[in-house]
Every structure is written in structure tokens, then in C-alpha cells.
Amino acid sequence: xxxxxxxxxxxxxxxxxxxxxxxxxxxxxxxxxxxxxxxxxxxxxxxxxxxxxxxxxxxxxxxxxxxxxxxxxxxxxxxxxxxxxxxxxxxxxxxxxxxxxxxxxxxxxxxxxxxxxxxxxxxxxxxxxxxxxxxxxxxxxxxxxxxx
Numbered sequence: 001x002x003x004x005x006x007x008x009x010x011x012x013x014x015x016x017x018x019x020x021x022x023x024x025x026x027x028x029x030x031x032x033x034x035x036x037x038x039x040x041x042x043x044x045x046x047x048x049x050x051x052x053x054x055x056x057x058x059x060x061x062x063x064x065x066x067x068x069x070x071x072x073x074x075x076x077x078x079x080x081x082x083x084x085x086x087x088x089x090x091x092x093x094x095x096x097x098x099x100x101x102x103x104x105x106x107x108x109x110x111x112x113x114x115x116x117x118x119x120x121x122x123x124x125x126x127x128x129x130x131x132x133x134x135x136x137x138x139x140x141x142x143x144x145x146x147x148x
Contacts, residue, residue: 004042005060011035012067019078036091039064042100 014031042060063068 004038004045005063008035008038008042008064008067011038012071012110015121016074019074032087033094036094039068040095092096 009066011031011034015028015035016027018031042064045057071087075087
């Protein structure tokens, strides 16, 4: 968790430095995307049960909230009009996209499991069918030889 927090801090510093150098905030787009991804990862880990330290998770969440507030102020006062709203929409789209990818991944896993189960069922069915045919053939041969 500390590694992700350090990486999020580094991405946030890149965003701040970009604005401090008088550049437009969109020029830090890669750092912003990385920051958002790390923020999401940290939030997931903070909400997992069995986390090493609840205080550590709380402090990381608080630090991210403070950075997000600072980022909001920078976007409102140093960026173009409506940039904060665009940033929120960007976050929604990225989140929606990641959730869709996760649903597709889970669906593919489920389909693979169904396919494996289907092959297993067919294998068992064919084994039973061939065993039954072999048994009937053996009984028939036995009866023919017995009646001679």
C-alpha cells in the first residue's frame, strides 16, 4: 500500500509541477491517468478485509482526499473553464470502462469453466456408453459361447 501511495504522490507532484511551470493541465494527462488509477487501487485495498492497518488505510485515504481537493482548486483556478467537471466525467468513464473490462473478464472465465465442464460431461457420458456397449458385447459373446 505504501508503494502505491508513493507512486500516487509522485504522479500528483508531476501534475503540480506542470501547472507551476505555466503549462496547461492537459499536458499532465498521463500523470493524471496514472494518479487516478493508483487512487482507485488504493481505495480498493483500503476497503479489503484483513488489511494490515486500518489507520494506514485511513491516512492514505485522507492524503488522497487532500490531494484531490488541491487538484480541484488547481483545475478551477489555473485550468480552463469546466475542467474540473471534465475531470470528474473522465474519472467516471475510466471507472465504467474498467468495470466493463472486469465484467467481460469474469464472463470469459465463466464461459471457459462451462466449456471444461461440458467436455468433462461428454467424456463421462462417452465412457459410460462405450462401457455399456462393451458389457453388452461381452454378455452376448458369453451367451453365444455358453449355448454351444
